[in-house]
Each structure stands twice: as C-alpha cells, then as structure tokens.
Amino acid sequence: MVIPWIGYSLSDLIKRVEPLPGAKYLEFVTQADPQTMPGLRGGYIDWPYLEGLRMDEAMHPLSLLTFGMYGEVLPKQNGAPVRLVVPWKYGFKSGKSIVKIRFVEKQPVISWAKSAPQEYGFYSNVNPTVDHPRWSQASERRIGEGGLLDKKRKTLMFNGYEAQVASLYTGMDLAKNF
Amino acid sequence: MLRQVLRKPLTKFGLVLVCLMPFAWLCSGIFLDGLGPNPAEYLIRSTGNWTLRFLCITLLVTPLRVVFNMPELLRFRRNLGVLTFIYALMHALCYSVFDMGLAWDEIVADIVKRPFIAVGFAGAVMLSLLAATSFNAAIKMLGAVRWRMLHRLVYAIAVLAILHFFWMRSGKQDFTEVFVYAGILGVLLGWRIWHAAHSRLQARL
Numbered sequence: 001m002v003i004p005w006i007g008y009s010l011s012d013l014i015k016r017v018e019p020l021p022g023a024k025y026l027e028f029v030t031q032a033d034p035q036t037m038p039g040l041r042g043g044y045i046d047w048p049y050l051e052g053l054r055m056d057e058a059m060h061p062l063s064l065l066t067f068g069m070y071g072e073v074l075p076k077q078n079g080a081p082v083r084l085v086v087p088w089k090y091g092f093k094s095g096k097s098i099v100k101i102r103f104v105e106k107q108p109v110i111s112w113a114k115s116a117p118q119e120y121g122f123y124s125n126v127n128p129t130v131d132h133p134r135w136s137q138a139s140e141r142r143i144g145e146g147g148l149l150d151k152k153r154k155t156l157m158f159n160g161y162e163a164q165v166a167s168l169y170t171g172m173d174l175a176k177n178f
Numbered sequence: 179m180l181r182q183v184l185r186k187p188l189t190k191f192g193l194v195l196v197c198l199m200p201f202a203w204l205c206s207g208i209f210l211d212g213l214g215p216n217p218a219e220y221l222i223r224s225t226g227n228w229t230l231r232f233l234c235i236t237l238l239v240t241p242l243r244v245v246f247n248m249p250e251l252l253r254f255r256r257n258l259g260v261l262t263f264i265y266a267l268m269h270a271l272c273y274s275v276f277d278m279g280l281a282w283d284e285i286v287a288d289i290v291k292r293p294f295i296a297v298g299f300a301g302a303v304m305l306s307l308l309a310a311t312s313f314n315a316a317i318k319m320l321g322a323v324r325w326r327m328l329h330r331l332v333y334a335i336a337v338l339a340i341l342h343f344f345w346m347r348s349g350k351q352d353f354t355e356v357f358v359y360a361g362i363l364g365v366l367l368g369w370r371i372w373h374a375a376h377s378r379l380q381a382r383l
Contacts, residue, residue, distance in 0.1 A: 001215075044351045115351050134294045134345060136284075142214050148208065151279045 001143040006068035006086045013101075026058045026083060027051070033098035045115045045141045051084065051095035051110035052122065056168055062087055062161060063154035089160040092124035121178040123169075126159035127175075130175050142152045184250035193254055197261045200228050201268065214354040218276035225269035226346075229360050230339055232262035238334065239364040244373065256312055259332075261307035270302050301338035304331045333370075336363045 016028075032048035034040050040047050057063060064085040067074055075079040079096025086093045092112075102108075112120035119133055128138045139152040158165050170178075183189055204224060207213040213220040236258040245250040278285045289299045308329055310316070317325045340360045347356050 042354070043350075044353075118350060119349050130293070134292055134349065136288065136291075139218075141218060148217050148276065163225075176229075 002145075004071070005064055005066045005081075006071070007064040007066035009061045010063045010065045010084070013062060013065060013169075014059060014125055019103040022105050024055055025104050025107050026053050027102040027104050027108035028095040028098050029055075029100035029102070030095045031099050034065065034174065045111050048099075049095060049111045049113075050108065051093055052110045053084075053086065053093065054107075060165060060168065062164060065072060075149055088126055088161040089124045090126055090159060092120075104125070123174075123177050125169070125174065127156070127174055127177075127178070128155040128157065181248065181250055184248070184253070186250070190253060190257065194257055200224075201265070218272075222269065222276060223274045225265055225272050226343070229265040229269050230343065231261060232258060232265055233332075233336060233339060234362050234366065236262050236357065239361065241366060241369050241373075262311055263305050263312075266302050266305050270299075279291070286378055294342060297338050297345070298342040301335045301342060303329065304338075306337050308332060308335075333367055336367065337382070339363075 028051040029086070030049045030051070033085065054061065064087070066083050066085045067081065069075075069078060074083065079094075083096040084094045093110075107122055110120075110122060112124075113122055114137070119122075120126055125136070131137060133134055138155055140155045141150075141152045156162070204213075204221060208217065208221070211217075223245065236255065239251050239255040239258060274280055275283055277333060278288065288295050290296070308331060311320065311328060320328065340356065340363060343359065344353065344356045347353055
C-alpha cells in the first residue's frame with residue numbers, strides 16, 4: 001500500500017530537545033490502554049508495544065512524525081494522535097499512538113524482537129536479498145493496485161530509498177543485522 | 179428417524195452442497211469485491227482454514243459412528259475426505275497463482291528452502307494419494323488391507339497440517355487458533371488410540 005502520510009521530520013523534534021551526547025538510540029513507548037484496546041488482553045506480546053531507532057536513522061529527514069494521512073487527521077486505528085513512519089522499513093518500526101520517546105545509550109529491545117527474535121531483528125529494513133526465515137522478501141504486492149491476478153512486483157532495496165538511506169548502513173552485514 | 183434421513187441419497191447430495199458453500203462464498207467474494215483489502219491473502223488463508231476444518235469433520239465421522247452406533251454415517255466419510263482434498267487443492271492453487279504467479283521454478287525453490295512450505299506440500303501430496311484412491315475400484319485393486327494402511331496417512335496429514343499452521347503463526351506468536359485445531363485433532367486421534375487399545379483388551383477378555 002502506498003500511503004500519503006502527513007507529518008514532519010522527527011529530526012526537528014530531536015534537535016529541539018537537545019539530547020545528551022550519550023544518546024545513541026531512541027525508544028518509542030506506545031499507548032496501551034485496556035479500556036479502548038481490548039486486543040491487549042490477548043497478551044501475545046509484552047505490552048506496551050516498544051519500538052526503537054538508531055540515532056542516525058531517527059535523524060534522517062525521511063523518518064516522519066506523522067499526524068495525518070490522505071489529507072485528513074490520522075484515524076485512531078492508524079495510530080492517532082501521533083505515530084512514526086520510517087518508509088524504508090515498510091510498516092515495521094512505525095510505532096502508533098506514541099506516548100513517550102526515550103533517548104538511550106544501548107540498543108533498546110523492541111517488542112517483535114523480544115517476542116520472536118529468530119524472525120525479527122532491530123533494523124527490519126526492506127531488503128529483497130535477505131529472506132525472512134519463512135518466506136522470500138524478493139517480491140511484493142502493492143495492496144489497492146491492480147487485480148488479483150497481477151504479478152507481484154520486484155521489491156526494491158530499502159523500499160526504493162536506497163539512494164537516500166543506504167549510507168546509514170555502509171559496512172554493516174545486513175543479513176546479520178536484519 | 180435420523181437414521182432414515184441419513185440413509186436417503188438426497189442427504190448425501192445436500193451434505194456435499196452445504197460443504198461447497200464456503201467455496202461458492204469465496205468465489206462470489208472475488209467478483210463482489212468482498213474479500214477485504216488484500217483478496218489474495220484472504221483467499222490463501224481461508225482455503226487453508228477450510229482445509230483444516232474439513233479435516234477435523236472427516237476425522238469426526240468414525241468416532242461418531244462408533245460412539246452413537248450409527249453405521250449410516252460411514253456413507254459420508256468419503257465425500258468429506260474428497261472435500262478436504264478439494265479445499266487443500268484450492269489452497270495450493272491460490273498459493274501457486276496469487277503468491278507465486280505460477281513461477282514453477284520459484285515454487286520448487288520455495289518448497290525446498292522453507293520447512294513451513296515443505297510441510298504443507300508434503301501434506302498435500304499425501305492427501306492427493308488418498309483422493310486418488312478414493313473410489314471402489316482402487317480399494318479392490320489395492321486390497322482392503324493395503325488400502326486401509328494407505329489411508330492411515332490421514333493421521334500424518336493431520337500432524338503436518340497443524341505443524342504448517344503453527345509455523346505460519348509463529349511470526350506473531352499468535353497460537354490461539356492453532357491450539358484449538360490441535361486440540362480437536364488431538365482428541366480425535368487420541369480417541370482412536372484409546373478405542374483400538376480398548377477393543378483389543380475386550381477381544382482378549
């Protein structure tokens with residue numbers, strides 16, 4: 001799905017709060033209200049849902065603090081009032097309804113990596129050359145585009161943002177840091 | 179009364195018709211745009227779910243027949259088994275067409291590389307063996323004993339189906355439904371073991 005998000009660069013906020021030099025990572029804590037979110041009772045991850053970014057990822061102008069989509073204020077189910085959108089990671093790493101942002105020194109343990117470490121790593125970059133343990137990530141279907149029988153399209157490195165973000169990961173083994 | 183209804187040919191026909199309703203409903207969903215935002219995924223998942231459900235229903239026939247002493251039920255077992263196969267076939271077809279775009283080399287690579295797919299494929303192959311020998315001439319050709327041995331594969335199929343479903347859900351650790359189906363199939367297989375042991379004991383006495 002290709003979604004016209006509305007927001008501003010997370011880096012604007014980060015610059016404004018002047019984090020200490022020891023801040024290497026950001027941890028995002030999201031809303032966990034059992035009153036309005038009955039799904040929390042299922043409890044298959046350790047709520048609240050936690051996300052994280054490395055400082056340079058968070059400072060990248062494409063990392064978006066998001067308040068709206070399709071020209072309208074973000075609906076509740078899409079993460080109102082404010083969520084993260086990191087476009088080179090699909091919908092991964094895009095915590096919804098953020099209630100707290102912590103600047104931390106060590107890489108935070110994010111919710112999916114905690115619940116299924118063999119399946120999800122910290123980075124979750126879109127990478128057609130690294131298979132998920134249970135499926136290939138070489139191709140994708142854009143929801144809302146074309147018919148049922150249309151061929152899937154080849155997935156692009158970093159979701160097509162290779163020119164903008166590849167430099168963040170130079171020298172890193174992306175098969176290990178998936 | 180119930181026994182008489184069960185004996186009627188129309189009942190068998192009606193049962194098959196009812197069992198094909200999910201299939202008809204999915205087909206209508208394709209044309210009426212009723213399958214949500216990702217119809218391909220919806221079709222793959224729901225045909226898989228229906229395969230599991232029909233596997234449970236098929237394996238329920240024998241326990242019901244024995245417990246309620248209703249030999250009439252046996253008449254439906256073959257139909258239900260073939261219906262299980264039809265849903266499994268749809269599941270495999272949906273995966274091959276919608277997920278893999280009928281690229282056979284990629285499908286083969288997927289089966290070899292991913293245990294989750296390999297297990298599903300193995301179950302489907304076994305199920306087609308059973309479907310291919312589901313007519314009277316096949317029983318005659320194989321001989322009843324060998325035929326029965328072959329059709330015990332259905333227990334292996336049940337185990338593979340649960341493993342396939344478990345691996346599918348292990349990404350988000352969402353196992354509630356997996357445990358429900360595993361519980362049902364576990365009871366149905368457990369009853370058979372208990373029943374076999376029990377009858378053997380009685381035969382000895």
